[in-house]
Amino acid sequence: MTSHIPAFDGHNDTLLKLEIDAIRGKTRDFFERSDRGHIDLPRAKEGGFAGGLFAMFVPSNPEQDFSKPFSPSDKRNFLPVDQKLALSFTKRMLERAERLETDSDGAVSICRSPDAIESAMEKDQLSISLHIEGAEAIDTNFYELEAFYQRGLRSLGLVWSRENAFGYGVPMAHPHSPDIGPGLTGAGRDLVRACNQTGILVDVSHLNEKGFWDVARITDKPIIASHSNVHAICANSRNLTDKQLDAIKESGGLVGINFFVGFLRPDGNFNQDTPLDVVADHAAYLVDRLGEDGVALGSDFDGCAPPRDLSDVTGLPRLAEVLDARGFSKQTLEKVFFRNWINALKTTAK
DSSP states (O other), X not given: OGGGOOEEEEEEOHHHHHHHHHHTTOOOOTTSOOSSSXXXXXXXXXXXXXXXXXXXXXXXXXXXXXXXXXXXXXGGGGOOOOHHHHHHHHHHHHHHHHHHHHHTTTSEEEOSSHHHHHHHHHTTOEEEEEEEESGGGSOTTOHHHHHHHHTTEEEEESOOSSXXXXXXXXXXXXXXXXXXXXXXXXXXXXXXXXXXXXXXXXXXXTBOHXXXXXXXXXXXXXXXXXXXXXXXXXXXXXXXXXXXXXHHHHHTOEEEEOOOHHHHSTTOOOXXXXXXXXXXXXXXXXXXXXXXXXXXXXXOBTSSOOOGGGSSGGGHHHHHHHHHHTTOOHHHXXXXXXXXXXXXXXXXXX
16 A cells, blocks of 8 residues: 555755766766665656755855765755855756756646646646755845746745745754744745745745744744654754754644654654664654644755665655554545645745
8 A cells, every 4th residue: 555655745955966067077867776865766766755845055165075074063065155146056956957947848847836746646747846945046035036936846945944035944952942043034025925925835944943933923824844853852053952843833834844853753863773763753843743734744855864665766655664664544644744734835936
């Protein structure tokens, strides 16, 4: 039963991974199976990965050595990014997504609506919904927001784990509260309203707690955290407190479960020998707190170190089996694996 459940995932960094590989002269063919990265088309087919929100993220230092593990203690990894640099780099990732669609012979589709996602799933196409992670590419007049929307942008994270013109991200500190730094700037509050009006989902993952509460007060849409976990289980500043989870539930919002072991494990260690039962612990807690309509996947594939049994998208059926053994019904599994994300996008669409 579980191996046939398709997955629409709330967050991956595959476009960045492909772009960085190209910069390094290690270009790989997305349409051929690889042992690098977490997602390519053959492995997606094998793991039942039907698509998801493909992030466009601009690193603080695009020239850093991405072959080495990301260091949350290295301040160079969290430096502010210039808007013009961010715009140029984001456009490169957008163009890469467009080339994937063009070169796929119909196997990949950039989906601009929830109906398009459902249609792509019916046709066995890999669906790409475009997301910007950290709004550095957006100018404070929001001209670029509209331009990106016209090219398919449907979701935006206000910040990554650094400061920008719109707000303040949380560092990846453990153990630590997400209550770090001030709230949204005036431009950040205006950006939330602009996204609401345009039909772009506002993502609060990476946002600090004061910024979270600003979004909760301003937005007229459900609160969405695309790739965050439970602070009561793993006290990393990137995770959500019970009070935040209650606000998400009250808004009719959604949390996507992040597979990064440092956000899963109670000890916060970056140990990939982490059993899938720990992922299930977060899933069960979230379902209990938010209800089965408020929980989804937010893997962070191609942007994190996941448990070894989830080392790429081919591990998704194993996760479904673990959740099945925990007593998740087929209906709940389908909601967590794909239906809830489609419904969340419906709440923000114009």
